[in-house]
Amino acid sequence: AQSVSQHNHHVILSEAASLELGCNYSYGGTVNLFWYVQYPGQHLQLLLKYFSGDPLVKGIKGFEAEFIKSKFSFNLRKPSVQWSDTAEYFCAVSNDYKLSFGAGTTVTVRA
């Protein structure tokens, strides 16, 4: 069965620090990859997506992610976080039609 693993449950860091969140998936076929973010009190929204082409994708708010096929990974990065990046981040993988999510990583940015 397809699964999505996020390595960190909770990350705490200071403003201007760099952020990297790990995501690995188990499915071996063709997949589409997503990162979603849920800010406090808001609904889930798309941060970025990868379908094909350049494995380094850029999303909103300065986030980027790199797809490494050989490692089945799709890690999320931001060079310098802000307090407003405090949120929960979910990695998601779609193959055929099923959209599976990781358990999520709570990111707390201290001012």
Add this chain to the structure above:
Amino acid sequence: GAGVSQSPSNKVTEKGKDVELRCDPISGHTALYWYRQRLGQGLEFLIYFQGNSAPDKSGLPSDRFSAERTGESVSTLTIQRTQQEDSAVYLCASSLKPQQEAFFGQGTRLTVV
């Protein structure tokens, strides 16, 4: 509408009662998903609808759970004889086509007392 709409936003129900949750997807979106999110946990897949195809019900946790969708319109998720462990946020999402970006509603927070 402009986004995915779910109702009610909050529902408190007594154990043993039936509840019905509603989802209005974005117009024209053929794919619709239901997920459950328990406190502090990730999104648990429940059911998937695609156009007029048979739904994928593989994520429904028990036969107390059922869902319907007519064509590419509104979907309802019904939980019969609710239990306390059913307390969670139930999220609906739709996408234009399978494997495309999914747009989420605000969710229905269900509390079973």
